[in-house]
Amino acid sequence: MICDVVFDLPLRRAFSYAVRPGLKLARGQRVRAALQGRARVGIVVALREGDEHGLKPVDGAVEPVPILSAATLELCRWAAAESLSSWGSTMLSLLPPPPRARAAEPVAPAPEPQPASPTAPELWTGASREARLIEELESSQDATLLIAPDRDTAGRWAERLDAARLDSGASASARRAAWFAASRGRARIVAGTRSALLVPLPPPAKLVLLDEHDPAHKPPGPPRLHSRDLLLRRAALEGNRLLLLSATPSAETWWRAQSGHVARRDGGAAAWPAVVSADTRGILRHHPVTPVLGRAIADAARAGRRTVLIVMRAASALACDDCGVLLRCPDCAVPLARAPGALRCRLCGRSEPLPTRCPGCGGHHLSLFGWDAERVEAAVHRRFPRLTISRKDRGAQVLIGPATVLKGRASGSLGCVGVIALDALLRVPDFRASERALELLWAAAEAVGAAGRVVVQTLHPEHEAIRAARDQDLAGFFEHELKLRLELGYPPFRRLCLVSARSRSAPEAQALLEECGAALRGIPGLIVYPPAPLSGAGTHAGRWRFLIKGPEELPRLISQPLGPFVERRRRLGGMVEVEMDPLE
DNA sequence: AGCACGCCGACT
């Protein structure tokens, strides 16, 4: 007997091993086998009769039963093809870590899902979505998998629902135990992050994705696939119900709902705060707080309620007062961000000492441009000397931080949220900037509740994201947004793929990308954009990229020509990375 | 991805 095994390698092919007579193996089972003399963990993808001559034997099984069902094996094969990565790395990055030695943990095989009558995935929006979810889960006996965008959120929900945890917040053995307990129906609800996506569940099962729009559902690295896309596929194959929860869904999911592939369950309007914009013209240059926001902070404090001020990441740079030039990274051309005692490029990480004179005109008047948390804290402290102001203490009267400080707050727990400079977010050269702005303002409105106030400082008070957040109008926002996406040929109407190369020098990276581009020439239906530095206009950095725009079947069209570049990444001293459906 | 093999520069 021969078995074919895939490993956590960037290789498409499987490796064949001899199965010794006494060893009972099945597809989907984890095994240890020698690869280049070292024992490694792989997954059996096929068993067949054949000539075992010259094959090394499998050392043994990691668990006595398959950890993945045949259906899940196929699900992962699809996911790997869809993301141009290998079958093995896709599967192994989604499994709990193997036990160090042979452990006698009680395990049950992954149940083979029974294809049930398909039910349309559901998109739950609106005020009461989380309360409705808890009600739904408590009134049901179905096995349920809850996927959260991050560990904190997974932990909160696990506690709230008394669920077993399957993310890296739990120990490796606890994760394995939860995995096999879920497959036997012993743990009715399991909660986790991406690493829990493949947990086998006895039918009928329910799949839940929290904060469907969150880019944390597709972090860098394998599996290079959005959790939403994997769950949509899994639910369709297994006939499971899938609930996608989000206050501000992605345009992709909204479009699916609009075209009838997803059923929208709108929880209705919430009691909503006033969302007001404050014109920053002539003010932001000198002070981070407009009179409107200043009054809101004072009012909240007087009412004994807390304020959160949102600043954008890397919002502060150094500019010359004489010639107006912004200090940029010599390699990447993006503005250098202020770090303690230095300037740092947030792209390549290079650190420069704080200069005393302008590299352009030699002037001595260099001043900060933009408002980071540190500068805002100092300015607000001067303005409100009697309030407690902090960048860390969640209990301070005024808390200053990035958008993530709004995560996990009960509705109505804040008196005021101020967005110091929404324009810093809108200026980002990303077609999803509007969506991100809406997400931020909506989260702010939910966090303050009806009695609070959201103040948005901007030069664009008429921006669609601000209007939609003020009017609590998702439908209006997406009508506008999807029209733009269609006109410009962006997702969900076209698919994107980002091909990037890293090398010592720009010419090397460019040459490497030139090779990739040449391999794609002549494929109908693709638009291959010319290579550009990874961000900004720097021409010296060895990080370049190009974008491919194409139809739904884009991964199938480019997997053959780009295959050699992803399989053998070290060529000409550079590395090629291919990312389907990039979020940045 | 690791790891070995292999061919050109600075050292006890």
Next chain:
DNA sequence: GTCGGCGTGCTC
């Protein structure tokens, strides 16, 4: 004369 850089190729 060797030690060691990392470019290229292979792993059942």
